[in-house]
Amino acid sequence: MPASVPDSTRARAQAGGGAIPAPVAARRAPWSWLRNDNFWAIAVLSPSLVAVAIFIYAFILWTIYISLVGWNDIVPNYEFVGLRNFQRLSQNPRYLIDLANTAKFTVLFMAQCIGFGFLLAVLLDQRIKGESIFRTIYIFPFAISAIVTGVAWRWLMYPNSGINLLFDSVGLGILKNSWFADPNIGIMAVSIPAAWQMTGYTMALYLAGLRGISQELREAAKIDGASGWQFYRYIAVPLVTPVTLTVFVILGVISLRLFDLTAAMTSSGPAFADDTPAFFMFQATFQKNNFSQGASIAVTMLILAAGLIIPYLRSIHLEAQR
Amino acid sequence: MRALALSRVAIYLVLIAFALYFLMPIYVLVVTGLKPFSDVSFIDMWHPPRSLYLGSFATAWPLVSANFWNSFRITVPAALISSLIGSMNGYIFAKWRFRYSNLLFMLVLFGIFLPYQGILIPLVQILQKVGLYGSIPGLIFVHCVFGMPITALIFRSYFATVPDEMVDAAKIDGAGFFGIYRWIMLPLSMPAFAVALIWQFTTIWNDFLLGVVVLSNPALAPITVAVNNLAGSFFVQWNVQMAGAVIAAAPTIAVYLLLGRLFMRGLLAGALKG
Numbered sequence: 001m002p003a004s005v006p007d008s009t010r011a012r013a014q015a016g017g018g019a020i021p022a023p024v025a026a027r028r029a030p031w032s033w034l035r036n037d038n039f040w041a042i043a044v045l046s047p048s049l050v051a052v053a054i055f056i057y058a059f060i061l062w063t064i065y066i067s068l069v070g071w072n073d074i075v076p077n078y079e080f081v082g083l084r085n086f087q088r089l090s091q092n093p094r095y096l097i098d099l100a101n102t103a104k105f106t107v108l109f110m111a112q113c114i115g116f117g118f119l120l121a122v123l124l125d126q127r128i129k130g131e132s133i134f135r136t137i138y139i140f141p142f143a144i145s146a147i148v149t150g151v152a153w154r155w156l157m158y159p160n161s162g163i164n165l166l167f168d169s170v171g172l173g174i175l176k177n178s179w180f181a182d183p184n185i186g187i188m189a190v191s192i193p194a195a196w197q198m199t200g201y202t203m204a205l206y207l208a209g210l211r212g213i214s215q216e217l218r219e220a221a222k223i224d225g226a227s228g229w230q231f232y233r234y235i236a237v238p239l240v241t242p243v244t245l246t247v248f249v250i251l252g253v254i255s256l257r258l259f260d261l262t263a264a265m266t267s268s269g270p271a272f273a274d275d276t277p278a279f280f281m282f283q284a285t286f287q288k289n290n291f292s293q294g295a296s297i298a299v300t301m302l303i304l305a306a307g308l309i310i311p312y313l314r315s316i317h318l319e320a321q322r
Numbered sequence: 323m324r325a326l327a328l329s330r331v332a333i334y335l336v337l338i339a340f341a342l343y344f345l346m347p348i349y350v351l352v353v354t355g356l357k358p359f360s361d362v363s364f365i366d367m368w369h370p371p372r373s374l375y376l377g378s379f380a381t382a383w384p385l386v387s388a389n390f391w392n393s394f395r396i397t398v399p400a401a402l403i404s405s406l407i408g409s410m411n412g413y414i415f416a417k418w419r420f421r422y423s424n425l426l427f428m429l430v431l432f433g434i435f436l437p438y439q440g441i442l443i444p445l446v447q448i449l450q451k452v453g454l455y456g457s458i459p460g461l462i463f464v465h466c467v468f469g470m471p472i473t474a475l476i477f478r479s480y481f482a483t484v485p486d487e488m489v490d491a492a493k494i495d496g497a498g499f500f501g502i503y504r505w506i507m508l509p510l511s512m513p514a515f516a517v518a519l520i521w522q523f524t525t526i527w528n529d530f531l532l533g534v535v536v537l538s539n540p541a542l543a544p545i546t547v548a549v550n551n552l553a554g555s556f557f558v559q560w561n562v563q564m565a566g567a568v569i570a571a572a573p574t575i576a577v578y579l580l581l582g583r584l585f586m587r588g589l590l591a592g593a594l595k596g
Contacts, residue, residue, distance in 0.1 A: 036498070037418070037498050037499040038418060038420055040498070040499040040500065041414045041418035041420065041499055042420065044410055044411075044414060044499075045410075045411060045414045045415075048407060048411050048430075048470055048474075049426060049430075051467050051470070052429065052430050052433060052467075052470070052471070055441065055445070055467045055468070056432065056433050056436060056441065057429075058444075059440070059441035059444040059445060060440055060441060062443070062444040063440055063441060063443055063444060066443055066444075116340070119336075120337070120340060123333050123336060123337055124337070126330075126333055128333070128334075128337065134337050134340075134341060136579070136582055137341045137344050137345060138340065138341070138344055139578075139582075139585075139586070139589070140344070140575065140578055140579075141344055141347075142589070143524055143574045143575060143577070143578035143585065144528070144571050144574060144575065145527070145528035145529075145530065145546050145570065145571065145574070146528070146530065147528075147530050147546045147549050147550050147553075147567075147570070148351070148546075148549065148567045148568075148570050148571045149347070150550075150553070151351070151549065151553045151563060151564065151566075151567040152347035152348070152350055152351045152564075152567065153347060154553070155350060155354070155367070155560065155564070156346070156347060156350060158364055160364050160365070161364035161365070161367045162350070162364075162367055165365070165367060165368060166368070193347075196343075196344065196347065199344075200344065201589060204586060204589055204590065205589075205590070208590055249435070250435075253435045253437070256437055257437045257438070257439075259530070259531055260530040260531065260546075263530070263550060264549075264550050264553055267554075277439075278437070278439055278531075281439045281442075282439070282531075282535075285442065285443060286446075286535060291443055294439075294443065295443055297439070298437075298439040298440045298442070298443070299440070301437045301439050301440060302437060302439075302440040305435065305436070305437045305440075308435075309432060309435045310432075313428045313431055313432065314428075316428070316431075317424060317425070317428045320424055
């Protein structure tokens, strides 16, 4: 009667069913059903593990392999050429611009997301009336696709329109510029819509971190004479360091992957001022059939991403084992 | 006291300024989408429409409607399947610890952060080989594979909060691996299902990269690809592009506004908390 199982189980659990270890040990030994269940657990899990092994890890290895052969035409060519693709990449002006663009973008994007995100979290932590309305507005760009975001911001950043009109109307005409169409600004302008999407997300993570600080600690700080700002500076900021690390990794990976937004806004921009490794990889591979070149760009992206993700996952792994 | 009141006012002013900033692009999208082409100009961008004109939407809808439904046909099954698989995997990773299960879980989690460029070439090659390239089922399959890590994480975090004693009690009552899932975990996990489904719906609906690589055929492509093509076209008027973008954003905005709290939980789960 399997139907009887859940009811009695629930009853036991509700009755604080923690105090039942003895019979478990007694019944585990004679039957091997536990081993059987473990078998089922692994059997159910294994298709997913096989999929991950193939679609992530084997594919990464295959991409590395493609980056080491000379397949730069529509016809596959698996002739081994060593690191030649990487050597060429290191001399490719477009790729060097892309790396510099990624660096500029990452710094500005993170500065906006973390700076504004933390500020908004602290402000919303002040017993604000209508907090949920503010929160809803701040986070909702995160629910919108980067393509839609790009369509809107392309229009907002038009030289004689959008934001420049706003600058004019408040007497800040000196700030007017051509945004991503200006080769000297380029990708730095793209960091603004990207941060527009992710600031609310960052704020939500910080707000959850701040809400995790116990009331006792807040009271104790108050009794010790800490002002509101001293509390945030000396107590809250150190306590939300784990959040900052998480945010750093997530935003870093987003910066590396940057593709949709520039695709919708500008493609490569003037003189590759808005180009990214992800966009170069896409064009090289799927538009010009330079598969090995595309793979070598992808491998450099993987290396940079792994440098962020692996230490992060390791730290979580070690924490979970403790 | 007055200083305190003043700083409260300052806080609200900053909060309101940011709210306006976050709403600004949406205002532009909607307002421009509601104008006829004759009223669209760079200089008058911020002006509200003179009357409620739905012509831009009427023009945009036939251009993107097929892709709008494609996106539903891709997103709904992919979100359902990846959530279902994720719930099983999350249950196993949370309650059936075996040797190296933690390490395997970390290897799965890597998939959340993976830059997809690193696997796109073999992905296309394999999909072509098995005949799934350029088809909606092919893209659904791809989203299921790459969606599983995050759904497994959401469910594992959720199931970790179910006391082990409940599982032990069920074992004493004779429930096995499937019984515990069916009679304890599944009934308890409806909130996690809601979170995972909403998260996957939003992510897959908003995806562009996998769609444009696996399914670039304009007739079958998802809406993000269609809107990007509209935006890149010199023949499509601004107001129509904006209307198309509003149509593309409407389903995820609706989900967000109706189910915001669950969306928030997914957002926090995705950041590996708990």
